[in-house]
Amino acid sequence: MDTIAGWFAGRLPDEWFDGAPEVTVDRDEIVVVGRLPAPEVDGDGARAAESGRIKRWREDTRGKRMRIADEAERRFGAKVAWGAVCGETRQLFTNLSVPVMTRLRQPERRVLDTLVDAGVARSRSEALAWCVRLVGQHENEWIGRLREAVSAVHDVRDEGPAAGSGAR
Template sequence: MITNEALERVRGWFSGRLPQDWQTEPADISIDRDEIVVTLHLPDVEPGQTEAETEGARAGRASAFREDTREQRIAIAREAQHRYERTVSWGVRIGEHEELYTHLASPTMTRLRQPQRQVLDTLVDAGVARSRADALAWCVRLVAQHEDDWLAELREAMTHVADVRTKGPTA
């Protein structure tokens, strides 16, 4: 569990380390045990004549930013990875367009009884997912999408517990 203090330290470090011209507002930083994801907010494009044109321009700007900043992002990521012992991944948000560059997809082992496996197999058989692993990932995304407020409240409560633990006596 990542404490609020640890998250604030990481956000502060990136805030001081990222070039100001890369963003129109502070970067979004999310952290788990394996990865730090830095999502930068870039200036939006001029609206096109159609939504498809605007979306294409946003995707083009995201691609150009990725190529133009590659070396500098790699250098920053190496520093952060050494400092925080986590992989650093990057993403951008331009208007309604959000794009994550190379990021982790960590394998997760789980034991499921037959009723749960049947749910996954139904999703595979229906063409919703290519495999049980994809079906399980689909289920997790669905829960996160529909239970976002509840999950946010649970994460906040866990953070408070972690903060209290750090203030307790040491062994």
């Protein structure tokens, strides 16, 4: 993860963002989100101005972003998605929606079906995504600690015996 974030920090033009971009990585995708300077607009027009700034940045950088994404995809083997934050507005674009297979017993399916029947979600798939987002919001601290623990396991494993030494 640090290697990928470092590569993007070094590869992106300095004038694109205020500071280094936020880079998140999973098995399928690298998401790069940078902070843009907020326009000096007060009141009701501030959010519209922020959205406009993001839209302008997206259009102005499209060609370069596509070339950088192609390089990163070849180098790291994952798709690249982009986003920007401006003031209080955050927008992601071109990010993946990846199907995930799961087996659920009737009690879990009934939860999803209740969400669909109540109009909270249009499908079981959307209901499951809703549940995952809810857990992520309410258990964010715990999920963060769990990610840190997994990262520590990966670090220790990487420090282990050299590959090909016969150890498993």
